[in-house]
Each structure stands twice: as structure tokens, then as C-alpha cells.
Amino acid sequence: MIEELLLPFDYEYMRNAMLISGVIGAVCGLLSCFVALKGWSLLGDALSHAVVPGVALAWILGLPFALGAFASGMLAAWFMGFIRRNSRIREDAAIGIVFTAFFGAGLVLLTLFPSNIRLRTIVFGNVLGIAPGDAVQMLIVAAGVLLVMALRGRDLVLWAFDPTHARAIGLDTRLLQTLLLGCVAAVAVAAMVAVGAVLVIAMLVAPGATAYLLTDRFGRMMAGATALGGGSAFIGAYLSYFLDGSTGGVIVCLQALIFVIVLVFAPQHGLLAARRARQRASHPAGSIA
Amino acid sequence: MTERPTISAAAAAAPFRFQRSTIREMGEKLLGQSARRRSATIPTRLDLRASNVTVAYPNGHVALRDASLTLDGPTICGLLGVNGAGKSTLFKAIMGMVRPAAGEVRLGGHTVAEAQRLNWVAYVPQNEEVDWSFPVSVRDVVMMGRYGYMNGLRIPSAADRAAVEQGLRRVGMQGFVDRQIGQLSGGQKKRVFLARALAQDGRVILLDEPFGGVDVTTQEQIMALLRELRAEGRIILVSTHDLASVPEFCDQVALVKGTVIAAGPTETVFTPTQIARAFGASAAQQAAGQASVSLRPDGDGTTLVVAADGRVLGRLEPQGMPRQP
Numbered sequence: 136m137i138e139e140l141l142l143p144f145d146y147e148y149m150r151n152a153m154l155i156s157g158v159i160g161a162v163c164g165l166l167s168c169f170v171a172l173k174g175w176s177l178l179g180d181a182l183s184h185a186v187v188p189g190v191a192l193a194w195i196l197g198l199p200f201a202l203g204a205f206a207s208g209m210l211a212a213w214f215m216g217f218i219r220r221n222s223r224i225r226e227d228a229a230i231g232i233v234f235t236a237f238f239g240a241g242l243v244l245l246t247l248f249p250s251n252i253r254l255r256t257i258v259f260g261n262v263l264g265i266a267p268g269d270a271v272q273m274l275i276v277a278a279g280v281l282l283v284m285a286l287r288g289r290d291l292v293l294w295a296f297d298p299t300h301a302r303a304i305g306l307d308t309r310l311l312q313t314l315l316l317g318c319v320a321a322v323a324v325a326a327m328v329a330v331g332a333v334l335v336i337a338m339l340v341a342p343g344a345t346a347y348l349l350t351d352r353f354g355r356m357m358a359g360a361t362a363l364g365g366g367s368a369f370i371g372a373y374l375s376y377f378l379d380g381s382t383g384g385v386i387v388c389l390q391a392l393i394f395v396i397v398l399v400f401a402p403q404h405g406l407l408a409a410r411r412a413r414q415r416a417s418h419p420a421g422s423i424a
Numbered sequence: 425m426t427e428r429p430t431i432s433a434a435a436a437a438a439p440f441r442f443q444r445s446t447i448r449e450m451g452e453k454l455l456g457q458s459a460r461r462r463s464a465t466i467p468t469r470l471d472l473r474a475s476n477v478t479v480a481y482p483n484g485h486v487a488l489r490d491a492s493l494t495l496d497g498p499t500i501c502g503l504l505g506v507n508g509a510g511k512s513t514l515f516k517a518i519m520g521m522v523r524p525a526a527g528e529v530r531l532g533g534h535t536v537a538e539a540q541r542l543n544w545v546a547y548v549p550q551n552e553e554v555d556w557s558f559p560v561s562v563r564d565v566v567m568m569g570r571y572g573y574m575n576g577l578r579i580p581s582a583a584d585r586a587a588v589e590q591g592l593r594r595v596g597m598q599g600f601v602d603r604q605i606g607q608l609s610g611g612q613k614k615r616v617f618l619a620r621a622l623a624q625d626g627r628v629i630l631l632d633e634p635f636g637g638v639d640v641t642t643q644e645q646i647m648a649l650l651r652e653l654r655a656e657g658r659i660i661l662v663s664t665h666d667l668a669s670v671p672e673f674c675d676q677v678a679l680v681k682g683t684v685i686a687a688g689p690t691e692t693v694f695t696p697t698q699i700a701r702a703f704g705a706s707a708a709q710q711a712a713g714q715a716s717v718s719l720r721p722d723g724d725g726t727t728l729v730v731a732a733d734g735r736v737l738g739r740l741e742p743q744g745m746p747r748q749p
């Protein structure tokens with residue numbers, strides 16, 4: 136029995152997959168706090184789709200694919216900002232137009248230049264078949280994001296909470312915004328390997344949203360979301376061995392499941408807690424059935 | 425509220441001096457700010473000069489045209505005007521949130537960017553601007569006032585903690601340090617942000633509608649505190665719709681209507697004629713459905729400021745006479 140449960144650890148490709156998924160999940164979890172509080176879910180989704188043409192171009196030009204993906208994500212982010220600043224188009228429409236255009240261009244490139252990158256891999260991820268070189272790229276991205284968070288994390292929290300005050304004490308808010316955007320784009324690239332472009336946004340939203348229901352402290356929220364993201368990605372990859380199903384799908388389902396449980400049972404901000412509070416308010420003390 | 429820290433206490437306590445170098449500049453850019461800001465000299469006299477400021481928003485709307493405002497030395501200045509007159513825009517120009525298309529703002533002779541780096545500019549936001557469900561505690565918020573004094577990693581020192589403690593004590597919120605910021609009453613929230621401005625030791629403190637949703641007692645407390653801050657040598661700028669409190673509370677008044685149409689001591693500017701200029705809507709604006717204000721004499725020498733819907737907004741006393749509660 137135990138032996139059977141430890142079976143995935145016997146295979147190197149499974150050990151790699153679990154490690155990479157866990158690291159990426161943890162970093163995504165950390166960033167998901169900012170995504171949740173800044174209301175950047177749609178933007179994150181857009182970025183994760185906008186990286187596709189970058190991947191194709193990087194392959195055609197023989198560059199590291201993480202570089203191409205990142206550049207293409209940032210370019211898309213800049214386009215969205217440009218349209219919003221210089222026209223009367225609303226943000227959500229700008230995002231919708233830009234990311235579908237990028238994604239479409241990526242599809243065209245991938246079909247025009249048949250490569251060894253299979254479309255399926257980009258869209259749905261394939262962490263089980265990750266090449267060692269790509270794994271190193273992922274770990275570098277994760278380390279970079281962690282470094283930014285260690286150095287500027289507190290400023291980013293301040294800016295997310297009160298950009299006016301951040302400005303008033305002389306912080307460069309544009310730099311902060313670009314930094315956070317860059318981090319989101321970078322982990323979107325990394326997470327694409329684990330769960331694919333379509334499901335990246337789940338990893339970038341669910342852990343933060345779940346942790347947000349559990350605490351009123353940003354520090355704890357970040358710790359919780361990181362642990363949750365990392366843990367669920369690791370366990371998801373592990374489970375996918377037995378389920379023989381898509382790794383990305385299993386990870387995201389696991390995260391959604393945890394979210395639903397927390398949504399219902401969270402001690403303070405859960406649905407049941409809210410109901411208890413309402414009942415207490417309507418029945419005077421002691422008369423709760 | 426017995427302690428009155430002098431304005432320089434926090435600012436002077438930093439004997440850091442670095443050789444300026446490009447590497448250092450780059451490091452600063454990455455790490456946030458530096459210790460450089462702390463070793464500023466304190467001007468004996470603090471003044472605020474906004475000269476011929478024009479602000480245009482990206483959509484082309486010119487919210488402020490050729491606005492000038494000079495405040496010499498410590499004062500409490502009330503910014504009055506109808507909704508959309510440009511009060512918040514003038515604030516933004518003073519805080520460096522918008523770059524004026526023309527004109528400039530100087531604080532104690534410094535540009536706004538310099539003043540920001542010196543931690544001179546403190547801001548108490550309008551209630552609607554804050555995300556009250558953000559997971560931060562009262563202590564976290566007040567600590568944000570200290571970020572400008574900390575090193576790049578923002579690790580609070582003992583001095584920072586003491587300043588936070590003291591700021592909270594001065595506004596009477598020391599018992600709420602671990603509350604989430606949204607779990608407070610309207611007045612308490614205001615006091616927390618005021619504590620942040622205190623912890624920051626800001627020289628120019630801007631308050632956008634500090635009396636919105638605040639009861640009379642809290643309003644009195646805030647006013648008392650602002651008077652203390654003025655006595656410490658700070659410039660206080662308050663945008664308010666509460667005309668009734670202006671005469672007893674503000675030394676100076678600036679009337680805003682697309683520009684600063686009048687500014688000066690309360691006795692000379694806060695007069696029915698001037699107020700009618702600021703609040704009285706033109707016929708065209710009335711047709712467009714914008715709020716207007718009229719003045720009606722009310723028996724014993726006072727004048728009522730009445731909104732379009734008949735609500736009494738305030739009462740103007742005959743000059744020189746204190747307001748009866």
C-alpha cells in the first residue's frame with residue numbers, strides 16, 4: 136500500500152514534475168495576493184494568453200522560449216495600457232481585444248511554422264514532459280520573482296492599498312506597477328509549462344482569493360496563499376499520476392475545491408459564519424436553535 | 425495629548441551621508457528610497473506657493489486653469505467650492521499626482537518631487553478612495569507613514585515603532601492597533617489616517633473632506649488636533665463642504681471654481697459676495713442640472729447658505745462675531 140503511494144517518487148520525470156509544479160504554484164500563490172487585491176484577474180488571464188506568439192517567435196528565432204514569452208506578455212500589457220490611456224475604450228474591452236489578437240497571432244504562427252512545440256503543450260501544459268533546460272528557465276523565473284518580492288514587496292503592498300500615499304512619499308508608482316506587471320507576466324510564462332495557458336489564471340487567482348477569506352493580514356495572506364499554491368500544485372501533480380489525467384486540470388480542480396470549502400467554512404468571512412452572525416443578530420443572546 | 429513633538433525630531437535624526445554615485449542611484453531606484461532624504465535642512469519658514477497652475481486631464485478636460493495660491497507659514501486653509509470645482513485637482517497638483525500643464529508648485533522652496541522625498545507631503549484620503557476590505561491592520565496603515573524613513577527593505581526601527589505608537593496615541597486610537605482597517609467607524613477611520621500623517625511628520629498635510637460622515641465630537645477632536653499641528657508649524661489644507669465650520673476653524677480660505685477665484689484670510693474672503701461667486705451657478709449651469717447655492721438673509725444679521733434643494737448648508741456670521749453652537 137505505502138509502496139504504491141510512493142510509486143510516483145520512483146520516476147525522475149514525476150519527481151521533476153512535482154518539484155517544478157510546487158515551485159511555480161508557490162510563486163503564483165504569492166503573486167495571486169496582489170492579483171486578487173488589485174483586481175487584476177482579467178489582466179492576468181490576458182497576459183497568460185498573450186505569451187503564445189512570443190513562444191512561437193522565440194522558437195523560430197532560436198531564443199529561449201521564456202524570454203520570447205515574457206517580451207510578448209509585456210508588449211501586450213503595454214498595448215492595453217496605451218489603448219486605455221489614449222482612447223475612450225474601457226479597460227476590459229482593451230484587454231479583450233489585445234489578448235485575443237495576440238493569442239490568434241500565436242496560433243497562426245504555430246500553424247505556419249510547424250515546430251516541435253506542439254500547440255497542445257502551450258494551451259494545456261505538459262509538466263510531465265518538461266525538458267531539463269526549460270525546467271531551469273522556470274526556476275530562474277521563480278527566483279527572480281521571489282527576489283523582487285523580497286526587495287519591493289512591502290512597497291507593492293503600500294501601493295496596492297493606497298497609491299496616492301505611495302506617490303506622496305515619493306515612490307515611483309509607475310515603476311512599481313511595471314514591476315508587478317512584469318512579475319505576473321513572468322510567472323504566467325512559468326505556469327504555462329505546468330498547467331497550460333488556459334488554466335494559468337486559476338493558479339494566479341485561486342490561492343490569493345482563498346487566503347483572503349481566511350485572514351485580515353496581508354502578511355498571513357501571502358504566507359497562506361504561497362503554501363496553498365505550492366502545496367496544491369505539488370499534490371495535484373502527484374495525484375495526476377494515479378488519475379492518469381491532465382496535471383494542470385488536477386491542480387486547478389484541487390485549488391477550486393479548497394476554495395469552495397473555505398468559502399463555506401471560513402471562520403470569519405465564510406458563508407456559514409455570515410449566517411451564524413445573522414442568526415445571532417436576529418435572535419437575542421442564548422436563543423439560537 | 426500632552427506631547428508635542430517638534431517638527432524636526434524625526435527628520436533630523438539621521439547622520440547618514442553617502443558619496444553620490446551612479447551605482448548608488450541605481451540601487452536607490454531598485455530599493456526605493458534612501459537615507460538621503462533624512463538629512464535635509466529644515467527651512468525656518470515653510471511656505472506653499474502654487475503659481476499659475478493649469479491642470480488638464482488626459483481626456484482633455486482642463487480642471488484647473490491658471491490657479492495661484494500662496495500660504496506663508498503655518499496655517500489652516502479651507503478649500504471651498506462646488507462639486508467638480510477642482511479642489512481635489514489642486515490637491516493632486518500639490519501632491520505631485522498630476523503634472524501641471526503650466527505653472528508650478530513649490531513647498532518651502534523645493535519642487536514637489538523634492539518635498540515628497542523629504543516626507544513633507546502627507547495626505548488624508550477621502551473615505552471613498554480607500555479599499556476598506558484590504559487586509560491591513562490599523563498599525564500597518566499608520567506604519568505606512570514611516571516608509572519614507574526606512575531603508576529599502578522597509579524594516580521598521582524602534583524609532584518608527586515609537587512614531588506609530590505616538591501618532592495613534594495622539595488621535596486616541598491606541599486601543600485599536602490590531603483591528604482590520606475596515607472594522608472601524610467612519611470617524612475612527614479618519615483618525616487612523618490622521619495618525620499616519622502624524623507618524624510621517626508631514627509639513628504640509630492635505631485632508632480631502634475630513635468631516636464627511638464624522639460626528640460632532642470627532643469633528644471637534646480632529647479640529648483640535650489640526651490646530652495643534654498648525655502650532656507645530658505645519659501647513660494644513662482642508663477641502664470641505666461644511667461651510668458652517670469654516671469661520672471658527674480656518675485662518676484662510678481659498679475659493680475654487682475652475683481656478684482659485686479668491687484666497688486670503690477668512691475675514692476678507694469668506695464673505696457672502698465672494699461665496700456667491702464661488703457657489704452661485706450661472707444660468708447655463710443650472711440648466712445643465714448642476715448644484716447651485718444661494719444665500720438668504722436670516723434674521724439677526726446672519727446669512728444662510730442654501731442648496732438648490734432647500735437644504736441649509738451653512739450659516740455665515742456677521743464678521744468678527746463667533747459662531748453660536
Ligand SMILES: Nc1ncnc2c1ncn2[C@@H]1O[C@H](COP(=O)(O)OP(=O)(O)OP(=O)(O)O)[C@@H](O)[C@H]1O
Pocket residue numbers: 481482483485486487505506507508509510511512513514
Ligand atoms: N481623472 C480625471 N479625468 C478626467 N477628468 C477629471 C478627472 N478627475 C476629475 N476630473 C474633472 O475635473 C473637474 C474637477 O474635479 P475635482 O475632482 O478636482 O473636483 P472637486 O472640487 O474635488 O469636487 P468634489 O467636491 O466633488 O470632490 C471635474 O469636472 C471632473 O469631472
Ligand SMILES: [Mg+2]
Pocket residue numbers: 511512513632
Ligand atoms: Mg474632491
